[in-house]
Amino acid sequence: MLFGKKKSVAGLDVGSSSIKMVELQGKMNNLSLLSLGFENLPDDTIVDGQIMELNVVSDVIQNICKNHSISANQVVTGVSGHSVIIKNIILPSMGSDELEESIDWHAEEHIPYDLSDVNLDYQVTSEDSEVTQVLIAACKKERIDNMKQAVQLAGKQPVVIDVDTFALQNCYEVNYQPDESQVVTLLNIGASTMNVNIVKGTRSLFTRDITVGGSQFTDVLQRSLGLSFQQAEAVKRGVAEAAEGIEETAIEPLMDNVTDLVAMEIQKTFDFYRATTDDSETVVQKILLSGGGSKLQGLAEDLSAKLELPVEVLDPFRNIKVDTRKFDPDYLSEIMPEMAVAVGLAVRGVELR
Ligand SMILES: Nc1ncnc2c1ncn2[C@@H]1O[C@H](COP(=O)(O)OP(=O)(O)OP(=O)(O)O)[C@@H](O)[C@H]1O
Ligand SMILES: [Mg+2]
Incomplete structure (x- = not known):
């Protein structure tokens, strides 16, 4: 086809709590958002990074494609956690x-x-x-096969299996175009995993995936207060009706304990990092935060205070054109933190075209 449309490759982020898809068009420095979809997964569809319910995941992928007119047959997807x-x-x-x-x-x-x-x-x-x-990256074959199976079952071809933490970095580079002296920590707090990637300019200096995330807060509320998953999730998100009859004083210390744990794991990561570098040029200047888990009320401020670093929310659409007639800006800014990895995977898809 002489003037045919270039084949699009979508970014597909299969997270443990939800699936996100992003399709971008245009050239690397002139990208625009073509389509975007986001749907939750039932609890326990993915356990310890393993997709337990392949059919559920493939159905959700198909639904997202249908509901958001995503026509790309090829996708770039990512893996994270212990197996990476x-x-x-x-x-x-x-x-x-x-x-x-x-x-x-x-x-x-x-x-x-x-x-x-x-x-x-x-x-x-x-x-x-x-x-x-x-830089070496290794992933357990069984994890990659598991992901491929779910994607293929949905009728899509997984052309690249990337690593979430590098997708996050791709998203950052496209949107922030950092100069070579900038040292930032990209921190993506998902439901079950936190990806930490310390980057200098466009170079990754240190990465660590930590198996703690937003679901830890929900679990603690669920177990300690005897709530259902849905109730605990609503209490965590600050839905006033959900917390009716529960003393505020019962909730706060439970949440604070998990926040302490999250901060401690990040601090430990910084300590490991410092032990491997002794150069004053590589001091982390700030944290750029993403992931649904980062939306917890007050968490960004708490992390900033505990880690003594400025914390900013990463905007995955900062340098990507968005047609506000097609995408509701309020909705987009609400789901922005969750979309960072999917945008990075979609950027990789654009590079492949
Ligand atoms: N408003 C909110 N307040 C607090 N937590 C929230 C809010 N919105 C979403 N979350 C939490 O964000 C988490 C989901 O984030 P995200 O979509 O980034 O994770 P995921 O990609 O599915 O998981 P993972 O990458 O760990 O496999 C859940 O734990 C959810 O409860
Ligand atoms: Mg995720």
């Missing part, structure tokens, strides 16, 4: 063929799984006459 291992490793300087031949051997000591059980990918991030720095 990301490391920056430093090797003696070597040519690309030599690196390709020896990468398994070098990676082995950094990956806590048998190499035959993982898919391994790597990228050279810097090199000079003495050392080559390589």
